[in-house]
Amino acid sequence: MMNTVKISIRQFTVLVMFYTIGxxxxxxxxxxxxxxxxxxxxxxxVGWLLGFIAVGLYIxxxxxxxxxxxxxxxxxxxxxxxxxxxxxxxxxxxxxGASTVLFxxxxxxxxQVLPETPIESFxxxxxxxxxxxxxxxxxxxARTAEILFPWxxxxxMVSTLLLxxxxxxxxxxxxxxxxxxxxxxxxxxxxxTASLPLIVFLMVFPAFVNNPKKAGKAFIIGNLLGGLFVIxxxxxxxxxxxxxxxxxxxxPSYALAKKINIGNFIQRVEILMAGMWFMTIFFKTSFYSYxxxxxxxxxxxxxxxxxxxxxxxxxxxxxxxxVYPNVVYMMDFDSxxxxxxxxxxxxxxxxxxxxxxxxxxxxxx
Amino acid sequence: MKIKKNFSSQSGQHQIxxxxxxxxxxxDENIRKIKEDLGSSDDIIIREIRIGREGSVKVAVxxxxxxxxKQVITEFFMESLMKKDTxxxxxxxxxxxxxxxxxxxxxxxxxxxxxxITDFASxxxxxxxxxxxxxxxxxxxxxxxxxQGWQSRSISEPVAQSVVRGPxxxxxxxxxxxxxxxxxxxxxxxxxxxxxxxxxxxxxxxxVMYIKGIVNDKIVEEVRKRLDRIDIDGILxxxxxxxxxxxxxxxPFPTINNTERPDVAAAELLEGRVVILVDGTPFVLIVPxxxxxxxxxxxxxxxxADISTLLRIIRFISLFIAMIGPALYIAITTFxxxxxxxQLLISLAAQREGVPFxxxxxxxxxxxxxxxxxxxGIRMPRPIGQAVSIVGTLVIGQAAVEAGIVSxxxxxxxxxxxxxxxxxxxYSMAISIRMIRFVIMGLAASFGIFGIVVxxxxxxxxxxxxxxxxxxxxxxxxxxVVGEHKDTIFRLPHWALSSRPxxxxxxxxxxxxxxxxxxxxx
Numbered sequence: 001m002m003n004t005v006k007i008s009i010r011q012f013t014v015l016v017m018f019y020t021i022g023x024x025x026x027x028x029x030x031x032x033x034x035x036x037x038x039x040x041x042x043x044x045x046v047g048w049l050l051g052f053i054a055v056g057l058y059i060x061x062x063x064x065x066x067x068x069x070x071x072x073x074x075x076x077x078x079x080x081x082x083x084x085x086x087x088x089x090x091x092x093x094x095x096x097g098a099s100t101v102l103f104x105x106x107x108x109x110x111x112q113v114l115p116e117t118p119i120e121s122f123x124x125x126x127x128x129x130x131x132x133x134x135x136x137x138x139x140x141x142a143r144t145a146e147i148l149f150p151w152x153x154x155x156x157m158v159s160t161l162l163l164x165x166x167x168x169x170x171x172x173x174x175x176x177x178x179x180x181x182x183x184x185x186x187x188x189x190x191x192x193t194a195s196l197p198l199i200v201f202l203m204v205f206p207a208f209v210n211n212p213k214k215a216g217k218a219f220i221i222g223n224l225l226g227g228l229f230v231i232x233x234x235x236x237x238x239x240x241x242x243x244x245x246x247x248x249x250x251x252p253s254y255a256l257a258k259k260i261n262i263g264n265f266i267q268r269v270e271i272l273m274a275g276m277w278f279m280t281i282f283f284k285t286s287f288y289s290y291x292x293x294x295x296x297x298x299x300x301x302x303x304x305x306x307x308x309x310x311x312x313x314x315x316x317x318x319x320x321x322x323v324y325p326n327v328v329y330m331m332d333f334d335s336x337x338x339x340x341x342x343x344x345x346x347x348x349x350x351x352x353x354x355x356x357x358x359x360x361x362x363x364x365x
Numbered sequence: 366m367k368i369k370k371n372f373s374s375q376s377g378q379h380q381i382x383x384x385x386x387x388x389x390x391x392x393d394e395n396i397r398k399i400k401e402d403l404g405s406s407d408d409i410i411i412r413e414i415r416i417g418r419e420g421s422v423k424v425a426v427x428x429x430x431x432x433x434x435k436q437v438i439t440e441f442f443m444e445s446l447m448k449k450d451t452x453x454x455x456x457x458x459x460x461x462x463x464x465x466x467x468x469x470x471x472x473x474x475x476x477x478x479x480x481x482i483t484d485f486a487s488x489x490x491x492x493x494x495x496x497x498x499x500x501x502x503x504x505x506x507x508x509x510x511x512x513q514g515w516q517s518r519s520i521s522e523p524v525a526q527s528v529v530r531g532p533x534x535x536x537x538x539x540x541x542x543x544x545x546x547x548x549x550x551x552x553x554x555x556x557x558x559x560x561x562x563x564x565x566x567x568x569x570x571x572x573v574m575y576i577k578g579i580v581n582d583k584i585v586e587e588v589r590k591r592l593d594r595i596d597i598d599g600i601l602x603x604x605x606x607x608x609x610x611x612x613x614x615x616x617p618f619p620t621i622n623n624t625e626r627p628d629v630a631a632a633e634l635l636e637g638r639v640v641i642l643v644d645g646t647p648f649v650l651i652v653p654x655x656x657x658x659x660x661x662x663x664x665x666x667x668x669x670a671d672i673s674t675l676l677r678i679i680r681f682i683s684l685f686i687a688m689i690g691p692a693l694y695i696a697i698t699t700f701x702x703x704x705x706x707x708q709l710l711i712s713l714a715a716q717r718e719g720v721p722f723x724x725x726x727x728x729x730x731x732x733x734x735x736x737x738x739x740x741x742g743i744r745m746p747r748p749i750g751q752a753v754s755i756v757g758t759l760v761i762g763q764a765a766v767e768a769g770i771v772s773x774x775x776x777x778x779x780x781x782x783x784x785x786x787x788x789x790x791x792y793s794m795a796i797s798i799r800m801i802r803f804v805i806m807g808l809a810a811s812f813g814i815f816g817i818v819v820x821x822x823x824x825x826x827x828x829x830x831x832x833x834x835x836x837x838x839x840x841x842x843x844x845x846v847v848g849e850h851k852d853t854i855f856r857l858p859h860w861a862l863s864s865r866p867x868x869x870x871x872x873x874x875x876x877x878x879x880x881x882x883x884x885x886x887x
Contacts, residue, residue: 008844008845010844010845011843011844011845109815113700113813113815114700114812114813114815117811117812121811121812122812122815125808125812125815125816125819126819128819128823129819129822129823129826132823132826132827133826136826136827136829136830137830140826140829140830141826142843143829143837143839143843143844144822144825144826144829144843146842146843146844146845147825147828147829147839147842147843148822148825264706265706267703267706268703268704269704271700271701271704271813271814272704272814274814274815275814275818278815278818278819278822279818279822282822
């Protein structure tokens with residue numbers, strides 16, 4: 001039964017898009033502004049372009065091993081022990097990813113929206129729907145993404161359109177004043193948050209997509225769309241809030257939505273805009289979790305990952321509370337550790353698999 | 366409930382009583398057994414008569430008073446049996462039993478539809494369905510002639526699903542009338558009908574209707590399988606069948622639609638769906654059903670396309686108001702006051718000043734009051750209706766506000782929510798939405814908009830996991846099928862609706878080939 005689950009190209013594209021946007025839309029403008037100042041939007045574009053290298057790598061991997069998941073071909077390439085060791089690295093990456101995203105969610109709610117509510121209540125509630133999604137399976141998650149996509153699009157379009165009058169173009173000037181290096185640094189953090197974690201899709205791509213030939217294109221389009229949304233938000237926050245305020249604010253896109261004011265009637269609608277982040281964060285956490293559970297199940301040789309969902313959810317909630325002891329640690333981790341960590345797991349590891357896989361494939365011939 | 370239990374405890378005995386025992390040869394013995402088995406019920410009429418010129422052939426005519434048409438019996442049986450003319454003559458001369466029966470059937474009975482009976486089980490079945498049974502002395506075989514004719518409600522206007530424009534007839538309680546109403550709309554030899562009896566005690570006729578060649582055979586097969594699986598003492602309404610054959614048991618959402626309109630049933634048949642009719646109820650079931658079906662009415666196809674589209678959009682807006690209206694009010698007044706323009710906020714705060722309850726309790730009270738009033742309005746004897754509506758207006762209205770129990774704005778929110786829930790065309794869907802509303806209200810009271818979004822994501826997850834007879838419940842939204850959006854939220858003109866829903870039937874999907882009507886060339 002497990003192998004008959006297939007998602008369509010459209011669903012896959014939407015999922016990739018949601019996943020790319022994920023938490024990126026909430027936090028990346030801030031870290032980009034820290035690195036590249038008023039050129040943050042250029043850094044975002046560069047990062048976006050660099051992201052295609054990662055996606056290209058994943059597509060190459062999938063061409064090499066069609067009908068297999070990352071875990072399966074890691075084992076095939078490196079044998080049982082070494083393969084499982086590498087797989088474990090990937091699975092742990094997914095788990096850490098999921099818990100950090102859950103923490104962002106809770107932290108955002110406690111610091112910005114409902115300061116008096118304990119963070120646990122948000123994470124538990126959110127983990128609840130993630131467990132529900134995991135138990136219902138990949139197909140249902142994909143369909144949910146399809147239904148929520150137009151809502152996301154409407155919210156995004158409305159917020160963007162309403163923000164256009166607030167743009168002050170002088171805030172992004174002078175362009176490319178600070179040189180290339182900060183831009184590259186910013187771009188790397190963009191890649192680290194938005195593109196590299198796309199490795200989790202190697203658990204569904206291309207084995208669970210109903211048209212593997214077109215799936216590569218869908219992967220690229222999803223990443224392209226997702227990146228585009230993030231670039232727009234980055235541009236808006238720099239040009240409206242200014243680089244300085246964007247940098248100091250932890251959630252600049254939320255501050256951005258506060259700026260909306262149309263005829264003193266449509267104003268302070270930031271919480272409605274937050275609705276779209278809840279959606280994207282849901283999909284990001286769900287997919288980290290999905291790849292973790294699926295990966296763990298495959299390493300352990302289990303047929304079905306669903307029974308693991310509930311215990312996993314409980315552990316996830318607890319771990320999300322300890323993964324970052326405090327916000328300072330979070331900022332430090334995100335800017336210094338996360339990018340190299342993501343590069344190791346999501347770039348070098350697949351590169352090694354690709355290299356060894358290709359050599360072994362050629363040797364067989 | 367109690368009655369039902371009694372039934373099922375007796376059904377064991379019942380089973381033993383109605384065994385497939387063959388008929389006896391002796392007429393007296395047969396009659397004795399029938400009287401014994403049926404407890405000499407008064408409405409079972411047994412007439413023993415002697416026919417033939419010398420009255421040497423003993424015959425018994427049995428029918429159920431009230432179920433069989435007396436006029437038919439008198440005209441076609443009694444008269445021809447009793448008439449001592451030449452027609453009867455050969456009967457005495459024929460010694461062979463089969464021949465006697467044959468001649469009885471062939472010459473005496475002018476009723477078209479009759480069948481042979483050899484055992485008691487089928488005898489009771491025929492007798493209690495309104496057939497007239499004729500037993501001949503000396504032969505372990507009888508004839509059952511179709512004489513059904515009982516008092517039933519005539520065809521009337523639909524009560525639950527009325528339209529402004531469109532046919533004004535509704536199904537009745539009689540299965541045969543209902544099938545004929547569909548047949549009258551679809552005169553195609555491919556409209557097939559399968560009937561089976563379900564219910565150990567009630568033996569209710571359940572008919573499955575579909576158009577061969579359009580319907581997906583797998584779905585018909587699935588319907589058959591699920592109907593055969595049913596083992597219950599009685600089916601009194603199609604709701605029994607619905608609950609017993611639906612895909613997902615633990616879901617507030619109905620995965621089987623029902624209608625009392627023959628035109629809707631015909632339209633669904635044409636889309637390749639299967640219609641299940643149950644004797645004794647005007648509500649027929651339609652499978653497979655999609656979420657979207659509950660927001661469409663028959664009239665959408667009778668009005669002009671643009672009007673229908675507008676009405677459908679209004680229905681969807683109503684869905685959202687009915688579902689999250691009070692929750693949004695609670696969330697905004699409790700947590701997100703900044704959303705409101707200052708003027709409005711001040712006036713809201715002034716209204717709420719005298720109200721001692723938090724918004725959630727206030728909303729909960731009003732919603733529960735409304736649900737009670739609504740329920741009372743349905744169940745109550747009709748003449749009292751007036752009284753309740755007066756009291757109701759006072760409770761959800763000025764008096765409640767003046768007493769300082771609720772704020773005026775809450776009254777508005779509850780009223781619009783209530784009205785919106787009645788706009789949803791599927792009654793069973795409206796009930797589900799009302800139920801979910803309370804859950805979302807609770808989440809909104811604790812987490813604000815975050816709670817609402819979480820509830821909505823959970824809701825969408827659940828909806829996407831549902832299937833109706835194997836068809837994804839949320840299609841054509843998820844999985845998204847571009848071609849089918851011409852008849853979901855939008856209703857394109859009829860000339861554009863050229864194909865049937867693809868997920869429901871894979872073959873024969875072209876409905877018509879038409880180009881838009883063109884103006885006469887001048």
